[in-house]
Amino acid sequence: MxxxxxxxxxxxxxxxxxxxxxxxxxxxxxxxxxxxxxxxxxIPVTGLKVLPLLAKDGILITGDAAGLVLGTGLILEGANFAMASGIAAAETVIKAREKGNYTQATLGHYEELLRKGFVLKELQTFKKAPAFLENKRIYTTYPEMACDMAMKIFENDGTLRKGTFKTLRDSMKGRISMWQLFADALRAKESL
Ligand SMILES: Cc1cc2nc3c(=O)[nH]c(=O)nc-3n(C[C@H](O)[C@H](O)[C@H](O)COP(=O)(O)OP(=O)(O)OC[C@H]3O[C@@H](n4cnc5c(N)ncnc54)[C@H](O)[C@@H]3O)c2cc1C
Structure with missing residues (x-):
């Protein structure tokens, strides 16, 4: 929730x-x-609207603390992002130690590593997912429609079945308009 x-x-x-x-x-x-x-x-699933704060002079922020969590509705991943960012942070600290310099400029290497690996790439791909998943219809209207359609398709009580598209229209009645369905499908395509 x-x-x-x-x-x-x-x-x-x-x-x-x-x-x-x-x-x-x-x-x-x-x-x-x-x-x-x-x-x-x-679970800080915020989406990559803006790049989170990753490094400041003397500080590197990893995992959940930096909001490096991927939630698409189908998957929720943070453990692998925490581990990958931890490894990138450790490699950055080794580099900074060699230079004897822990300023934000040197620690910027951490962001470069996250950009090269899957962490920032995947968060970028699904950056609109958290906002899309705020749509209440995903948790109410669509599951109700899916159950209603399944009942109409699989239940055989002797009455004549309608075509699948007509069944869909029947299940949509009183729940959602065709335009709303299209708009949600379009947003899903852009976000997931
Ligand atoms: C219910 C649930 C299910 C999840 N399922 C999945 C999943 O299936 N797959 C997946 O990849 N991820 C999943 N996650 C997310 C994953 O658990 C986190 O993204 C991951 O653990 C983040 O690791 P982290 O090291 O950044 O933070 P954390 O694991 O939260 O570690 C932070 C540690 O810092 C400690 N701490 C906090 N404040 C202080 C302090 N002041 N001083 C000292 N210590 C402190 C905390 O006690 C904690 O041990 C799930 C999370 C939850 C809550």
Missing amino acids: QLATVIENRVKASDLLEDFKKHPVIQGLIKGGESVEYSAHL
Whole structure:
């Protein structure tokens, strides 16, 4: 869940966990269990709107602290970005030590390494994904439509089936307009 949504809806992290535990699939798995401890952790998926602060005189920022996390809705990756940025930071420090110079100019090598590797390249590719994923329809309208369409396509109660496009139109009724669907599809193409 996005932090803005949590704040907007005044949701507590503990309530999210309780709701999750009430899900019928989860209930069976934790039956008889007891919560001893819980923790919540924010994942800084911000998208690469602007280059994060990576280096200043005497400082290098890596991993989550620099916002080096990739979230596309399909994948969430931060561990590999933290490791790759850690390696790049270590290589930069070795270079800076050789020069005896830890100014931002020397530490700029860190950004060069991140640009050459997958870290900044992949974040650049998916830079619009976090903003796109704020679209509430992705979590409400589209799953509802998909389930409704699946019911209409796979359920055989003896009534005549309609063509697939007509079925789609029926599932869209009261949920979303064709223009909205096109607009979302276009944004998905640009963002994911
Ligand atoms: C629920 C969840 C699921 C995830 N799933 C995936 C996944 O499937 N794949 C993936 O690649 N990534 C995943 N991630 C993201 C991944 O865990 C992080 O991106 C990654 O751990 C970041 O590494 P890091 O070293 O930058 O930060 P962290 O792992 O957060 O390490 C920072 C450390 O610094 C310590 N610290 C903080 N403040 C101080 C202080 N003042 N003094 C001393 N120590 C301090 C913290 O205790 C912590 O141990 C997930 C994250 C979460 C929360």
